Amino acid sequence: MKSFVAFTKKEFTESLRTYRLVVLAAVFLLLGVMSPLFAKILPELLSGVDLGGGIVITAPDPTAMDSWAQFFKNVGQMGMLTLIITFSGIIANELNRGTLIILLTKGMKRHTVILSKFLSASVLWTASYLLCLTVCYAYTEYFWPASILSNAFLAFFSIWLFGEFLIALLIFGGILFGNLYGSLLTCLGVIVTLSLLNILPYVQKYNPIALAGGTLSLLNAQKEAADFIPVTIICSVMAVSLLVMSIVVFNKKQI
Amino acid sequence: MTNTLSVKGLSKSFGANKVIDSISFDVPEGSIFGFIGANGAGKTTTMKMILGLLPSDNGEIFVCGEKVSFGATKTNRFIGYLPDVPEFYGYMRAKEYLQLCGEIVGLDAVVKSRRIAELLDIVGLSGVNKRISALSRGMKQRLGMAQALLNEPELLICDEPTSALDPMGRKEILDTLKQASRKTTVFFSTHILSDVERICDRVAVISGGQIALSGTLAELRTKHKSNSILIKFASAIDKEQFVSAAALLMKDVKSVDMELTLRVTDIEAAQRVILRILSLNDILPLKLEVLEPTIESLYLEVAG
Incomplete structure (x- = not known):
C-alpha cells in the first residue's frame, strides 16, 4: 500500500512536470467553450450566405441540442484523440527506457504499477472531462436557458466510460509491446476494428464505440436508457479484463 | 564464512x-x-x-x-x-x-x-x-x-x-x-x-x-605465477652484450626495443645468474623486474 501511494504520487508529479496535466486541461477547456459557441455562431454565419442563383441558406435557430451535439462530436473525436496521445506513453515509455527496473527491484509489486497508472490516468481524465462538461453546460444554459436533458447521467457517463476503456487499452498495448508504437497501434487497431464491426446492424447495440458518439440520442430522448445498458456493461467488463490481462502479462514479462 | x-x-x-x-x-x-x-x-x-x-x-x-x-x-x-x-x-x-x-x-x-x-x-x-x-x-x-x-x-x-x-x-x-x-x-x-x-x-x-x-x-596470482623477468637496458650495445653473455638463459625470450622478457623455471636462480652477468660485463640496466601476473594477463590467458 505504501508503494502504491508513493508511485501514484510520482505519477501526478510526472503529469504536472511533463505538462500532461496542462495539455489535457487546456484541450478539454477549449472543447467545453467551443461546443456551445460553435452551435450558436454557425447558423448565424451560414444564414444569409448567397450561394448564387438566388439560393440562400436558411438555418434553423440553434437549440441546446445543437450545443450538445457539438459536445459529443468534439469530445468523441478531438477529446479521445488527445486522451490517446497524452496517455500513449504512460507505460510504454517506462518499459522502453527501463525506469521501472530500479523501483521493481526495490520490491514494488508489478500490479501496483498498473493499478496506480490506471488510477492516476483516470483521475486526470475525469477531472478534464468534468471541466469540459461543466463549462459546456454553463454556456449552454446561458445561451438556451432551462433546456430539457433526458437521461443526462447515462449520456454523459457513457463517453467517460469509453475514455476509461481507452486508458485500459493503452496500458495493455504498452505492456504487450513495451514501446510507444505498440501502445498506439493497439489502441487505434481496436478502434478501427470496432468501427468496422459497427457496420453490422446487430452488433451496433453491443459495440463500445457507440458510447463515444451515439449518446446524443439518449439526451434528446430518441433512445431510452435501456438501449445503452448492455453496451455499458460490455465496455466496463472489457476495461476490467484489459487491466487484469495487463497484470497477468506484466507478471510474466522479462524486463 | x-x-x-x-x-x-x-x-x-x-x-x-x-x-x-x-x-x-x-x-x-x-x-x-x-x-x-x-x-x-x-x-x-x-x-x-x-x-x-x-x-x-x-x-x-x-x-x-x-x-x-x-x-x-x-x-x-x-x-x-x-x-x-x-x-x-x-x-x-x-x-x-x-x-x-x-x-x-x-x-x-x-x-x-x-x-x-x-x-x-x-x-x-x-x-x-x-x-x-x-x-x-x-x-x-x-x-x-x-x-x-x-x-x-x-x-x-x-x-x-x-x-x-x-x-x-x-x-x-x-x-x-x-x-x-x-x-x-x-x-x-x-x-x-x-x-x-x-x-x-x-x-x-x-x-x-x-x-x-x-x-x-x-590465489590467482600464485597459481598463475608467470616466472618472468624483465630487463630494460640503457643502450642496444648493452643489450647485445648481455644476450651473447647469457646465452644459456635465452631459451624463452621476448625482445622489444631495449627490453628483454625472460621466462625461466627457477626464478631465484635465474635472478642470481642475471645479476652476476650484468656485474661481470659492467652493464647497468635501467630496470630489472620480476613480473607479477596482472589480471590482464590472466584474463587474456583464459578469455583471449
Missing part, C-alpha cells in the same frame, strides 16, 4: 544461443567480488537472474540463504541494485527520487530523511538541486549508487558501474564502493581490469558462458 550470494549450476539460453552454461560461484560475506567478462559475455544476464528479472533455465541462486524465484522475488529486500545505465525520472530532483525509493522500500519518515541526507553526502550530491535530466553521467551514476545503498542492503549488485565514466567519475564510484563494502557485500561486473585490481578481493572471469577462472586475487 557464510556466502551472501551463491550461484549453483545456473544456465540460460536465448533461443539457440546458450549465454550462460552451468556456472557456479560463491560470494562470501563482506567481500568485494569482481565479475569480469567481455561485452556480451553474460554478466548482465546473470545479474538479472539474481534479481529475479529473468527466469533461469536451470540451476539455483541463493541470496542470504534464501532461494531466488523469477518475478517478484522476496530476496530483493536484501539487495541494492545499480543497473549498467540507471534510468531515472528526469523531471525529478535527486532528493525527490531517493524519497520515492525510500517510500517504496517502506522506510519510516525519520529514518528515510536521515539516510537520504547521509547518502547524498557520501555520493557528493547534497548541494545539487538540479533536475535529474540536467545531471552529468557521473552524477547520475552516483545517484544510482545512493539509491542502491538506501535500504542498507546485505548485497550490493552493480552492473558495470564505471564503464561510461571519465577517470574522475570512476575514482569516485570506486571509492564509494570501497566505502560501502565496510557494511555490505559488493558484487560488481566490469571489463575494466584496473578497477578490479584496485578494489576487489575476489574475482570470477566469465567467458564463453562459463566461469573460466575464479578465486581470491592472491
Whole structure:
C-alpha cells in the first residue's frame, strides 16, 4: 500500500512536470467553450450566405441540442484523440527506457504499477472531462436557458466510460509491446476494428464505440436508457479484463 | 564464512544461443567480488537472474540463504541494485527520487530523511538541486549508487558501474564502493581490469558462458605465477652484450626495443645468474623486474 501511494504520487508529479496535466486541461477547456459557441455562431454565419442563383441558406435557430451535439462530436473525436496521445506513453515509455527496473527491484509489486497508472490516468481524465462538461453546460444554459436533458447521467457517463476503456487499452498495448508504437497501434487497431464491426446492424447495440458518439440520442430522448445498458456493461467488463490481462502479462514479462 | 550470494549450476539460453552454461560461484560475506567478462559475455544476464528479472533455465541462486524465484522475488529486500545505465525520472530532483525509493522500500519518515541526507553526502550530491535530466553521467551514476545503498542492503549488485565514466567519475564510484563494502557485500561486473585490481578481493572471469577462472586475487596470482623477468637496458650495445653473455638463459625470450622478457623455471636462480652477468660485463640496466601476473594477463590467458 505504501508503494502504491508513493508511485501514484510520482505519477501526478510526472503529469504536472511533463505538462500532461496542462495539455489535457487546456484541450478539454477549449472543447467545453467551443461546443456551445460553435452551435450558436454557425447558423448565424451560414444564414444569409448567397450561394448564387438566388439560393440562400436558411438555418434553423440553434437549440441546446445543437450545443450538445457539438459536445459529443468534439469530445468523441478531438477529446479521445488527445486522451490517446497524452496517455500513449504512460507505460510504454517506462518499459522502453527501463525506469521501472530500479523501483521493481526495490520490491514494488508489478500490479501496483498498473493499478496506480490506471488510477492516476483516470483521475486526470475525469477531472478534464468534468471541466469540459461543466463549462459546456454553463454556456449552454446561458445561451438556451432551462433546456430539457433526458437521461443526462447515462449520456454523459457513457463517453467517460469509453475514455476509461481507452486508458485500459493503452496500458495493455504498452505492456504487450513495451514501446510507444505498440501502445498506439493497439489502441487505434481496436478502434478501427470496432468501427468496422459497427457496420453490422446487430452488433451496433453491443459495440463500445457507440458510447463515444451515439449518446446524443439518449439526451434528446430518441433512445431510452435501456438501449445503452448492455453496451455499458460490455465496455466496463472489457476495461476490467484489459487491466487484469495487463497484470497477468506484466507478471510474466522479462524486463 | 557464510556466502551472501551463491550461484549453483545456473544456465540460460536465448533461443539457440546458450549465454550462460552451468556456472557456479560463491560470494562470501563482506567481500568485494569482481565479475569480469567481455561485452556480451553474460554478466548482465546473470545479474538479472539474481534479481529475479529473468527466469533461469536451470540451476539455483541463493541470496542470504534464501532461494531466488523469477518475478517478484522476496530476496530483493536484501539487495541494492545499480543497473549498467540507471534510468531515472528526469523531471525529478535527486532528493525527490531517493524519497520515492525510500517510500517504496517502506522506510519510516525519520529514518528515510536521515539516510537520504547521509547518502547524498557520501555520493557528493547534497548541494545539487538540479533536475535529474540536467545531471552529468557521473552524477547520475552516483545517484544510482545512493539509491542502491538506501535500504542498507546485505548485497550490493552493480552492473558495470564505471564503464561510461571519465577517470574522475570512476575514482569516485570506486571509492564509494570501497566505502560501502565496510557494511555490505559488493558484487560488481566490469571489463575494466584496473578497477578490479584496485578494489576487489575476489574475482570470477566469465567467458564463453562459463566461469573460466575464479578465486581470491592472491590465489590467482600464485597459481598463475608467470616466472618472468624483465630487463630494460640503457643502450642496444648493452643489450647485445648481455644476450651473447647469457646465452644459456635465452631459451624463452621476448625482445622489444631495449627490453628483454625472460621466462625461466627457477626464478631465484635465474635472478642470481642475471645479476652476476650484468656485474661481470659492467652493464647497468635501467630496470630489472620480476613480473607479477596482472589480471590482464590472466584474463587474456583464459578469455583471449
